[in-house]
Amino acid sequence: MEQNTPKFRLRLNLFDGIVLIVALAAGAFLLWTALKPQASVDVTPESTATVRYTLRFEHWPEGTGGMVQPDDMLVDSVKNFEIGRVISTQILPNEVQVIDHANRRNVLTVMEGFEDVLVTVEAACTSNAESVTVGGGYVLRVGAMAYVRGEGYMGSGPIVAMEVEEQK
Numbered sequence: 001m002e003q004n005t006p007k008f009r010l011r012l013n014l015f016d017g018i019v020l021i022v023a024l025a026a027g028a029f030l031l032w033t034a035l036k037p038q039a040s041v042d043v044t045p046e047s048t049a050t051v052r053y054t055l056r057f058e059h060w061p062e063g064t065g066g067m068v069q070p071d072d073m074l075v076d077s078v079k080n081f082e083i084g085r086v087i088s089t090q091i092l093p094n095e096v097q098v099i100d101h102a103n104r105r106n107v108l109t110v111m112e113g114f115e116d117v118l119v120t121v122e123a124a125c126t127s128n129a130e131s132v133t134v135g136g137g138y139v140l141r142v143g144a145m146a147y148v149r150g151e152g153y154m155g156s157g158p159i160v161a162m163e164v165e166e167q168k
Contacts, residue, residue: 048124050122050125050164050165051122052163053123053140053142054119055118055146055148055155055158058157058158060117062113065117067152067153068117069086070086070089071086072151074148074150076135076138076146077148077154079137081134082123082134083123083138083140083148084123089119090118091116092117096109097109142160146159
């Protein structure tokens with residue numbers, strides 16, 4: 001008698017075929033990323049400098065702007081980066097935009113009982129073509145919101161001006 005051995009037949013249904021194709025595609029992608037040549041990285045040289053920037057703490061209760069004093073050290077309240085030392089402060093009335101329904105336009109008006117505090121800060125920084133960084137990792141951008149704490153106060157507001165002085 002002859003031994004009856006069946007031949008190997010691969011029978012796949014639709015689901016098995018899709019899983020097999022996805023697994024082969026993932027393996028091909030991983031192999032491609034492992035073997036592709038590394039792209040050259042253009043490193044822009046960083047230079048050390050001093051930056052002087054101005055924060056606008058908005059909507060503070062009247063009389064509290066005096067808490068911010070020159071020579072206070074400011075710290076980012078989100079990631080705890082030291083972001084500089086206060087050089088000067090200026091207290092301004094708090095102006096907000098309101099809608100003038102009669103004339104159909106927005107107008108600036110002074111909000112009674114509140115004030116804005118302009119705080120000029122100076123810090124050592126590293127700068128390159130793309131960014132200015134203080135405190136080891138805090139990136140400064142004009143218009144960006146800064147969440148700051150000092151000795152006995154916290155404030156938030158936009159960075160309204162920035163000037164970088166290169167070291168010689």
